[in-house]
Amino acid sequence: MDEQLRTAAENGDIHALYRKLADDPYILDRIDHIPIVDTPLHVASVAGKPHFAMKVANLKPSLAWKLNHMGLSPIHLALQHKCIKMIEDPDLLAEFLSACPSSVEDTTVHCETAVHVAIRNGSIRCFKVLLGWLGRVDKEDVLNWKDEDGNTALHIAVSSGQTEASFDCFL
Structure with missing residues (x-):
């Protein structure tokens, strides 16, 4: 993944995400074409940045069910890393599941x-x-x-x- 995008995901920097998208509007599409990958959603899930994760999920819903090299989706990573804001805030979890309903079957x-x-x-x-x-x-x-x-x-x-x-x- 692009290092600037990774850093934006780790920091939850939505403005940096939009700057990156302005420079390269197809960056999320290219990530989506990689079969097994850590996406910005994976990175944000581990870092406990739910608002960033939701923004990416809304922009590119298919990334929400991508599996990384360990076979984990972003929601699995959030659960494993006990990212309370990401997984125990009913509104955020419901929004995540609404953006990507099939992720519940991953x-x-x-x-x-x-x-x-x-x-x-x-x-x-x-x-x-x-x-x-x-x-x-x-x-x-x-x-x-x-x-x-x-x-x-x-x-x-x-x-x-x-x-x-x-x-x-x-x-």
């Missing part, structure tokens, strides 16, 4: 969905947002998807003693 290289990752990281508020989203878009079947070890999100919640999440999975 899986990591370990066949984990964002729901698996939220439960593994103990992000109950995030889990509840995802659960609500799955219900709204009629994708509750994602809750039954198994990771590479054959565990659903419910299995993980029960085995780690997260009773609140376990109960919600049954509803």
Whole structure:
């Protein structure tokens, strides 16, 4: 990725993003053509810059479901790095999911969905947002998807003693 764009994503500098786009309006398109890549969304997710990430997702929604070399989408990275603003702010998470609804079906290289990752990281508020989203878009079947070890999100919640999440999975 272009170093100026990477720096803008790390710093959450939306003005620098627009300056870069003014200089090179196709930069996001070129990134989108790379099959496996860290996008500005990935970088902003790790850096905890949700407003920058949302701006990029609105400009180029397809980048939201790109996987990096570890098989992780931007939302998975936000969950793993406990970027609270990115993953536990219901409005931001809902906006992210609205910009890229299919990202809720993305899986990591370990066949984990964002729901698996939220439960593994103990992000109950995030889990509840995802659960609500799955219900709204009629994708509750994602809750039954198994990771590479054959565990659903419910299995993980029960085995780690997260009773609140376990109960919600049954509803």
